Amino acid sequence: MDYSQKIAHRLWNRPEKGELESHREETFIDDIIQKDHLERQVLSSLEGVETVFDGGAGCGRFSILLAKRGLRVTHFDISQPMLDKARELAEAQGVLDRMEFVQGALEDLSAYKDGQFDLVLSFDAPVSYTWPNQEKVLGELARICRKRMLVSVTSRLGALPYRANPLQKNPFILDETSPDSQVRWLVENAGSLIERFRFDREGTEKLLKEGVMGGQWEIDEYERGGTPWCITYSFLPDELQGILERQGLQNIRMAGPGAYARTLPRELLVKLMGNPEQKRDFLDFCYEYDQNPYVLGMGKDNLFAAGEKG
Numbered sequence: 001m002d003y004s005q006k007i008a009h010r011l012w013n014r015p016e017k018g019e020l021e022s023h024r025e026e027t028f029i030d031d032i033i034q035k036d037h038l039e040r041q042v043l044s045s046l047e048g049v050e051t052v053f054d055g056g057a058g059c060g061r062f063s064i065l066l067a068k069r070g071l072r073v074t075h076f077d078i079s080q081p082m083l084d085k086a087r088e089l090a091e092a093q094g095v096l097d098r099m100e101f102v103q104g105a106l107e108d109l110s111a112y113k114d115g116q117f118d119l120v121l122s123f124d125a126p127v128s129y130t131w132p133n134q135e136k137v138l139g140e141l142a143r144i145c146r147k148r149m150l151v152s153v154t155s156r157l158g159a160l161p162y163r164a165n166p167l168q169k170n171p172f173i174l175d176e177t178s179p180d181s182q183v184r185w186l187v188e189n190a191g192s193l194i195e196r197f198r199f200d201r202e203g204t205e206k207l208l209k210e211g212v213m214g215g216q217w218e219i220d221e222y223e224r225g226g227t228p229w230c231i232t233y234s235f236l237p238d239e240l241q242g243i244l245e246r247q248g249l250q251n252i253r254m255a256g257p258g259a260y261a262r263t264l265p266r267e268l269l270v271k272l273m274g275n276p277e278q279k280r281d282f283l284d285f286c287y288e289y290d291q292n293p294y295v296l297g298m299g300k301d302n303l304f305a306a307g308e309k310g
């Protein structure tokens with residue numbers, strides 16, 4: 001088994017993962033913006049759709065939404081804690097009977113037939129965690145898709161500025177006094193992160209060229225029994241478009257959720273999120289701006305693409 005799969009399995013199977021991930025939109029503004037963008041994309045893609053495959057569906061942010069719309073959804077994920085949390089949330093929403101929960105890795109979709117699902121989704125980077133099999137996985141997702149496929153993967157151009165910014169998440173903290181463990185860590189370590197920071201020109205140029213985030217350190221850490229972040233493959237926009245076209249998808253549309261919001265300071269983002277009318281106007285405009293082809297690579301974390309089966 002590839003290290004990326006083993007590491008993804010250990011990371012996402014941490015018992016607290018389901019609970020933590022289900023609160024991201026109450027904790028981080030970039031997650032609010034990204035999920036809002038994806039939700040709009042999904043809801044405008046439902047014509048003629050009855051069955052859905054959500055690959056790396058997490059705690060059900062999109063699978064439950066679609067089951068609530070009356071669709072039959074296969075919720076597929078590598079992590080048992082995420083599946084448990086999703087099932088709990090689906091039960092609370094009264095949609096368990098329209099959902100099937102499957103534990104599995106995207107690297108093996110052989111259980112599914114060609115064109116089995118009208119709509120295939122994979123959001124917030126599960127495909128990127130399958131390196132070095134990301135292209136094969138996109139091919140398999142396209143194979144089981146009958147009508148439409150929507151994915152979001154890690155954006156290489158969007159991720160590169162993080163190499164020069166260990167504080168990239170801090171402007172998006174909704175409440176700096178939140179007890180959330182990631183918020184506490186980010187707030188408490190801001191000073192030492194700046195102190196230790198040096199610009200790694202060689203590593204940054206390597207990432208621009210090759211797209212792989214992480215590597216031998218993650219493998220060694222895994223072997224020592226640790227739980228490193230997944231080795232992640234980050235895509236360039238034209239690269240992702242080319243792969244999807246080679247898999248037989250047409251009319252590819254792309255976006256970079258978060259591109260507009262990353263230009264604003266935290267104080268203004270927090271103010272916007274606190275005013276329902278301004279929040280709505282802002283999210284509407286983000287959706288429009290973030291679909292402009294000239295900014296799509298600069299999505300905050302994700303590069304979004306949608307395509308139609310011929």
Ligand SMILES: C[S@@+](CC[C@H](N)C(=O)[O-])C[C@H]1O[C@@H](n2cnc3c(N)ncnc32)[C@H](O)[C@@H]1O
Pocket residue numbers: 005008009012055056057058059060061062076077078079082104105106107122123124125126129130
């Ligand atoms: C950031 S979460 C996104 C969840 C959901 N799609 C969303 O947008 O809210 C990534 C999910 O991918 C799952 N995942 C990671 N690697 C995977 C793999 N190789 N196969 C299937 N699922 C995977 C994780 O367990 C996690 O639930």
